[in-house]
Amino acid sequence: MLDIKLIRDNTDAVRKRLADRGRGDEAAIDRIAALDQRRRALITDADKLKALRNSVSKEIGALKAQGQDAGVKMAAMKKVGDDITALDKQIAEVDEQLRAILLTIPNLSHSTVPTGKDAADNPEIRRWGQKPEFAFKPKPHWEIGEALDILDFPRATKISGSGFILYKGAGARLERGLINFLLDLHTTQHGYVEVFPPFLVNRNAMIGTGQLPKFEEDMYRLRDDDLYLAPTAEVPVSNIYREEILRHDQLPIYHCAYTPCFRREAGAAGKETRGMIRVHQFDKVEMVKFSHPDTSYDELEKMVANAEKVLQLLGLHYRVILLCTGDMGFASAKTYDIEVWAPGQNAYLEVSSCSNCEDFQSRRANVRFKDKDGKTKFVHLLNGSGTALARLYVALLETYQQSDGSLLLPEILAPYLGGTRKIGK
RNA sequence: GGAGAGGUGGCUGAGCGGUUGAAAGCGCCGGUCUCGAAAACCGGUUUGGCCGAAAGGUCAACGUGAGUUCAAAUCUCACCCUCUCCGCCA
Structure with missing residues (x-):
């Protein structure tokens, strides 16, 4: 607001x-x-x-x-x-x-954000790594996953409908392992305090971060209880200190959280329906910072670096994009997207979006702090994916697929996969 | 879900419908004293809106929302939450 x-x-x-x-x-x-x-x-x-x-x-x-x-x-x-x-x-x-x-007016963009109309106007900030080369034509993840019997799309559809995923066997373990890998990384290397929040949130929480009242049709709602399925951990975590006044020496506060994310994707029908690139439920590890206003843009750069670290450790090629004014989300003043390369799609996929919302959300949620000068001010709220899992999964499958159909994943994941980096024969 | 108790300032805890934005204690900040510290003493210590250049003035808030009244923290109703006991349950 x-x-x-x-x-x-x-x-x-x-x-x-x-x-x-x-x-x-x-x-x-x-x-x-x-x-x-x-x-x-x-x-x-x-x-x-x-x-x-x-x-x-x-x-x-x-x-x-x-x-x-x-x-x-x-x-x-x-x-x-x-x-x-x-x-x-x-x-x-x-x-x-x-x-x-x-409540329906979006945030103002930061002065360093380029003016532009849509995604075509987003400048690329940097790239890391290179597109992997294959001696064969790389397959899309749905073919790889089904051949290895680690992903089962038809049965997920049978259970819930289109846009849901059923992971099986080593595939389920990979998903679980990735969640742990990400949480371990951010908590032990980047200073975030892990939280495990409710997945159902009330209307005030959704208003606090800006999903409501404007984007009601994108949210899953439990009508009998006026609760919503969180579309991202940003919602419960950013609302932790709602209606509170923090001390300046508590800042910055870093939290990270794993939650599933539920999105109706209303209006997105027909787009990216194949595979697991756009789904109604996906896992994500989210980073949230409560920052002093004076340092929030430094915190944003650090947060992007934290998300990039994930892809670097996994050896995945990516690029960092700065969103222009026309492509930014409702609550954000400045947003970097990280896009990972997916060889089977021949495309970059957004796996992280790191935003400084300044006081836009804290004003709605009334999250304040008492500064050194004794004045009560709004904190700056930042959030970033660290990272979204479904698309990270896509990139891993498509990048590390072998000619025999198996997967040879990065060594760093072996401890999370029962000591092996190989899936398949 | 049923029965009972309760929700007041950072905390504990008072508060006959009128001078209570709120006693007292603790905590915290500043000062006196001291070589320094402690103790003691003195002073200060919620948040937001409106008017104003400022000084200052004024309004609102005692879980939330309605209501009664010239006047509500105090009375009435509904809802939310917490605690205890019972039931149910992973």
Whole structure:
């Protein structure tokens, strides 16, 4: 959520920066400004009446204590009370309208983010490694997985529908092992404190990180309980300190968490339906940071490096992309995507997205800290995949496939696979 | 799910419907004292909105939301949460 004071004092600048994102959100600015003005006028009026009522009520109390009649004053205050009720009702309505709009306005981009329209305008920042070469035509992961009997797409569909995965045998163990590998890496090498959060989250949590109210149709919802299946661990983990005031010496706080991620992928029908590139449930290890505002961009660079480390240790070729204004997510001020090379697809796949949301989410979730100067401020919230597993799995299968159909995975994974790096004969 | 108890400031814990944004203690910050520290003493110590250049003024908040009243932390109702016991259950 944007600071209403920022919009009030820098209306034109905010309008322009929203226009840069190319979603037409700047159109709401005039309505916000009008509502804000009306809200403040109403509050001023109501507060004056309340001050009057407070002082006269004290007089009434004093009169009654002396056994004198206060009937005239009480009748007058009855009328004032009715006026206050009417004004408070209008304030509540304006507040609600204002809040409803503000919750749908995306974050402003950081000054270092290039202005652009869509993914085609995202600059590539760097590459690591090289595309692997094969003496044969590399197969897509679904062929490899089914031939090895470690992935079973038809049966997953039978159980749940399209877009779900059934891992089997060594394939299931690989998935489990990767989760442990990632958590071990981030907790022992990168300083993150592991958490294991609930997978079902309430509406306030979803509003806090920005999934709601705007993207309701993308979420799985349990209607009877008003709970949602978390689309990413970013939601429960970023909300850990909701409504709290942290001490400045606690910052930065690093958390990482494994959770499955549930996404309806509404509107994505027909895209990447084959295999496990776009699915309704996938595993992910997420990194979340609660940072002092002064250092949040340093923290973002470090977080990207933490995610890159995963791919480096696994020997997977990747590139880092900086998202332009038009391609960034709703809550982010600056986002790097990491895309891993998948030989069977002949394409780069997004396996990580690391964002600094600055105070956009902390303002919604009310996560603050008391700074050295004694002032209470919003923390900066960052989140990044470290990494998404389904696509990492794709890259591993397609990169490390052998001509005989087996897999020869990186040695670093052997401890997580029962001491072997080989899957298949 | 059933029965009972309870939700007040960083913590513990008071609070006859009116001068309580809130006693007291602890903690924390600053000061006096001291070579220094402790102790003692003095002062300060929630958050947000609105008006204002500022000084300051004012409003709101005692789980959440409604209600009664001139006036609600105090009364009424609903909901949420916590604890104890019972039931059920991985």
